[in-house]
Amino acid sequence: MTSTLLRLGTRGSPLALWQAHATQRALSQAHGVPLEAIEIVVIRTTGDQVRDRPLADVGGKGLFTKEIEEALADGHVDVAVHSAKDVPTFLPDGMVLAACLERADPRDALIAPQYGTLDGLPEGAVVGTASARRGAMLSYLRPDITTVLLRGNVETRLRKVESGEMQATLLALAGLRRLGLEAHASEVLEPERFLPACGQGTVALEIRGDDARTAELLAAVDHRETHLSLLAERAFLAALDGSCRTSIGGHARMDGDRLQLRGLVLEAEGREAWTVELDGPADQPEIIGRTAGEDLFNRVPAGIIVSERFPS
Numbered sequence: 001m002t003s004t005l006l007r008l009g010t011r012g013s014p015l016a017l018w019q020a021h022a023t024q025r026a027l028s029q030a031h032g033v034p035l036e037a038i039e040i041v042v043i044r045t046t047g048d049q050v051r052d053r054p055l056a057d058v059g060g061k062g063l064f065t066k067e068i069e070e071a072l073a074d075g076h077v078d079v080a081v082h083s084a085k086d087v088p089t090f091l092p093d094g095m096v097l098a099a100c101l102e103r104a105d106p107r108d109a110l111i112a113p114q115y116g117t118l119d120g121l122p123e124g125a126v127v128g129t130a131s132a133r134r135g136a137m138l139s140y141l142r143p144d145i146t147t148v149l150l151r152g153n154v155e156t157r158l159r160k161v162e163s164g165e166m167q168a169t170l171l172a173l174a175g176l177r178r179l180g181l182e183a184h185a186s187e188v189l190e191p192e193r194f195l196p197a198c199g200q201g202t203v204a205l206e207i208r209g210d211d212a213r214t215a216e217l218l219a220a221v222d223h224r225e226t227h228l229s230l231l232a233e234r235a236f237l238a239a240l241d242g243s244c245r246t247s248i249g250g251h252a253r254m255d256g257d258r259l260q261l262r263g264l265v266l267e268a269e270g271r272e273a274w275t276v277e278l279d280g281p282a283d284q285p286e287i288i289g290r291t292a293g294e295d296l297f298n299r300v301p302a303g304i305i306v307s308e309r310f311p312s
């Protein structure tokens with residue numbers, strides 16, 4: 001019998017399981033132990049049980065992470081494996097993001113079986129999404145388009161578009177790839193035009209802040225560029241104090257020893273957008289993120305940014 005080196009907590013959705021298995025593979029390789037030594041523990045979350053309402057109405061961020069963090073706090077698991085994009089801006093006390101796997105493609109993809117591209121969608125087309133950012137961004141670029149709520153897992157969403165219930169949807173390219181569904185992407189949207197969510201495409205590993213043993217084990221799989229980018233993107237979000245009701249995009253990438261961050265806040269209906277671009281030394285991601293966030297915060301009119309800590 002193999003003894004357990006680490007226990008990974010994850011949701012049970014196909015995407016979450018892919019992430020847990022990727023983490024398992026990376027850790028098993030890095031430490032020269034069999035896959036079975038890295039145990040995967042599936043945990044059901046509140047977010048998994050809500051199908052019919054916008055997530056923001058159920059209580060916003062944390063719906064997909066709370067129960068996993070509880071298992072982490074209780075010591076039932078050593079690591080919580082998350083899609084970085086679904087991790088709330090402010091972690092519970094005592095928890096830290098210790099490591100990131102190498103980022104996959106962070107771009108959003110349009111799935112429009114009949115029309116192909118955003119520009120090719122007919123006047124008044126109906127596009128489904130559950131993301132405030134994607135809905136507002138679409139309206140900003142194409143004010144004639146109607147966005148409707150589209151929830152459910154990736155397969156369910158694709159089926160609704162294929163059946164003609166709506167003309168298009170938008171999904172993360174990374175998620176489509178992980179599920180082997182990339183062929184459904186009819187257009188990949190460049191960050192310059194359609195800024196992804198902070199953390200999109202990144203798998204983040206959360207641990208108890210006082211768990212030095214796990215921190216050391218995870219250091220072996222940490223991808224530096226991804227980690228620095230995530231720190232910048234999350235510091236940007238924190239400075240804006242944004243909830244998932246606020247439409248915020250953010251994307252950082254490294255260029256040599258510099259880190260470049262692009263950030264965006266949209267008015268909820270996509271009537272207006274405010275953008276920021278900032279670069280700085282790559283080893284100061286949090287300063288870059290915070291400075292960019294504060295700059296936008298000062299330029300965006302009151303009422304546009306909904307606070308996560310003091311929800312309205």
Ligand SMILES: NCc1[nH]cc(CCC(=O)O)c1CC(=O)O
Binds near residue numbers: 086
């Ligand atoms: N909110 C759900 C979610 N969380 C992470 C991904 C995709 C994978 C990733 O961004 O790492 C998705 C699906 C989507 O937005 O299309």
